[in-house]
Amino acid sequence: MTNHQDDHDxxxxxxRWHAPAPDPAAKxxxxxxxxxxxxxxxxxxxxTLSARARVRQAWLLVRSQMRIVNPITWIASLLVIAFGxxxxxxxxxxxxxxxxxxxxxxxPIVTAVGVAFLYGEEVDPALELQLxxxxxxxxxxxxRLALLFGFDLILSLIGSVILAGAADFALGSLxxxxxxPMTFLSAVAFLLSVLFFDxxxxxxxxxxxxxxxxxxxxxxxEALGGIPDxxxxxxxxxxxxxALIAVIVALRLAERDERFTRKDTL
Amino acid sequence: MIADETLxxxxxxxxxxxxxxLVERHYSPLIGYLYRMTGGDRALAEDLAHETFMRAITNIAxxxxxxxxxxxxxxxxxxxxxxxxxxxxxxxxxNTDHDLDDVPDDHPIDAPxxxxxxxxxxxxxxxxxxxxxxxxxxxxxxxxFSLQEIAETLHIPLGTVKSRLSIGxxxxxxxxxAMDYGR
Numbered sequence: 001m002t003n004h005q006d007d008h009d010x011x012x013x014x015x016r017w018h019a020p021a022p023d024p025a026a027k028x029x030x031x032x033x034x035x036x037x038x039x040x041x042x043x044x045x046x047x048t049l050s051a052r053a054r055v056r057q058a059w060l061l062v063r064s065q066m067r068i069v070n071p072i073t074w075i076a077s078l079l080v081i082a083f084g085x086x087x088x089x090x091x092x093x094x095x096x097x098x099x100x101x102x103x104x105x106x107x108p109i110v111t112a113v114g115v116a117f118l119y120g121e122e123v124d125p126a127l128e129l130q131l132x133x134x135x136x137x138x139x140x141x142x143x144r145l146a147l148l149f150g151f152d153l154i155l156s157l158i159g160s161v162i163l164a165g166a167a168d169f170a171l172g173s174l175x176x177x178x179x180x181p182m183t184f185l186s187a188v189a190f191l192l193s194v195l196f197f198d199x200x201x202x203x204x205x206x207x208x209x210x211x212x213x214x215x216x217x218x219x220x221x222e223a224l225g226g227i228p229d230x231x232x233x234x235x236x237x238x239x240x241x242x243a244l245i246a247v248i249v250a251l252r253l254a255e256r257d258e259r260f261t262r263k264d265t266l
Numbered sequence: 267m268i269a270d271e272t273l274x275x276x277x278x279x280x281x282x283x284x285x286x287x288l289v290e291r292h293y294s295p296l297i298g299y300l301y302r303m304t305g306g307d308r309a310l311a312e313d314l315a316h317e318t319f320m321r322a323i324t325n326i327a328x329x330x331x332x333x334x335x336x337x338x339x340x341x342x343x344x345x346x347x348x349x350x351x352x353x354x355x356x357x358x359x360x361n362t363d364h365d366l367d368d369v370p371d372d373h374p375i376d377a378p379x380x381x382x383x384x385x386x387x388x389x390x391x392x393x394x395x396x397x398x399x400x401x402x403x404x405x406x407x408x409x410x411f412s413l414q415e416i417a418e419t420l421h422i423p424l425g426t427v428k429s430r431l432s433i434g435x436x437x438x439x440x441x442x443x444a445m446d447y448g449r
Contacts, residue, residue: 010435013442014407017306017388019298026312027293030319031286037323039280 061143069144073114077152080110085159092167101169101177103159104231108182109210111152112189116202118144138251141194149186156182180236185210187243191250270335277326285323292336293319295409296343302404303347305393314350318343337418340409344401344420391441399434406431 084106091102118141156178164171185206192202217231230239270291276284296318300311321342322329329338392400401420405411413431417424 009442010438011407013391013438013447014388014403016384017302017392018385019301019408020308022294022297023308023312026316027289030293030316031289033316033320034285034289034323035282037320039282039323040278040327 058143061139062147065140065144065147069148070117073117073148074151077110077114077148078155080106081152081155081159085162088163089167092163092169101174103156103163103174104178104181105214107152107156107159107178108185109207111149111182112185112206112210113203114148114152115145115186115189116193116206117199118148118190118193142251145186145190152182153179176236180239181213181231184230184239184243184246187246187250191246191253194250194253271332274326274329274335274338275331277323278329278331288335289319292339296339299340299404299409300343300347302392302408303344303401304350306389310350314343314346317346321346334415334418337415340405340411340419341421348397387441387445387447391438391445394441395434395437399430399437402427402430403434403438 081103084103087102157175160169160171160174160178163169163174188209189202189206192205193199196202212227213230216227217229229235268287270288273284273288277288293315296315297311300314300318301308304310304314318339322339329335392403395403398420402416405416405419406413411419413424413427416427416431420427422430
């Protein structure tokens with residue numbers, strides 16, 4: 001292009017013309033003007049909300065998701081947990097044995113199936129519309145998770161109170177016996193739904209895992225002897241820790257929008 | 267130091283605090299560029315710099331992260347300067363014999379800031395270049411842009427930047443010889 005000597009001469013020549021220092025007043029006027037320019041997110045950004053308004057906003061979000069989640073999910077959860085309570089009562093009255101508690105088996109899987117069906121092309125036609133709103137997809141996901149888990153939690157608590165009253169179960173122990181596996185399995189289903197974005201695949205994996213866990217704990221199959229009994233009381237801290245890890249991993253993955261919008265929006 | 271591109275992305279996301287660092291970094295060099303683009307009209311350079319930043323922030327959604335913000339900003343500035351002369355028909359035509367004596371009384375050059383005849387000679391030499399060559403020379407020598415940055419700023423191929431710079435330098439050398447400057 002040019003040799004070094006030319007370049008040096010040109011630079012020396014051009015350096016004879018100095019630009020003036022900028023006028024601070026002009027810069028201040030510019031900054032003032034720029035402060036009046038509406039920024040892209042300024043008009044859609046939420047204003048600072050009071051605690052009450054935040055609670056109301058959270059409630060509105062959860063309520064909006066009630067309409068989105070398939071009604072069959074609510075009905076199925078209610079029926080299966082009611083069925084679990086009735087069977088538990090029947091077994092208890094037949095032999096008085098407290099070793100087998102169907103509620104402990106059904107509560108986690110009902111919740112896990114519901115969680116797995118929170119997202120997916122077939123189960124959520126309104127997702128694309130919601131992703132176009134200022135509310136983050138992650139928040140929508142969490143709202144649905146809280147809604148479904150909360151619903152099953154209340155149902156299972158009611159079932160436990162009924163069982164404690166009618167069949168002399170220790171309420172605290174009973175609640176812990178299903179709450180820990182329910183938390184674990186729901187967290188796993190949540191992670192699977194974020195990972196695969198496919199409800200059926202998530203349900204199948206969660207069901208298979210849960211079946212193995214239950215068989216290992218209750219049936220004492222020799223083939224499953226090598227698998228640790230995660231329903232044992234001693235394994236509860238591990239289940240809680242695993243659930244926490246699964247939720248954290250799922251949230252980190254969900255933060256990457258493309259991971260759970262790829263099939264619906266791209 | 268946070269990269270310009272990161273700051274621009276923050277502005278895109280509505281972070282007003284990211285605007286000031288961008289202004290602090292680029293205001294002074296941009297004034298220098300526009301001052302020379304306008305042949306030494308400080309008031310006009312300030313107006314164009316004002317317009318450039320206003321356009322950039324107003325249209326920040328059009329900035330494509332992670333492309334260089336500086337090139338995007340200077341492209342806006344260059345267009346602002348071109349449009350000014352196009353619309354007002356104020357662009358002086360190239361005049362190879364231009365020197366300080368030819369400058370009329372109402373010429374916009376900021377006389378106190380021009381350091382004597384030497385600065386006037388530089389102005390005359392640059393003014394003799396066609397617009398497209400002068401832009402490349404100004405960006406390369408005064409703004410310290412790389413050839414690639416110039417190509418991105420002016421939206422022209424790298425080869426075109428090289429040829430414009432080469433021809434521009436040749437013409438400057440001719441002017442320097444004519445003025446008996448240098449060798």
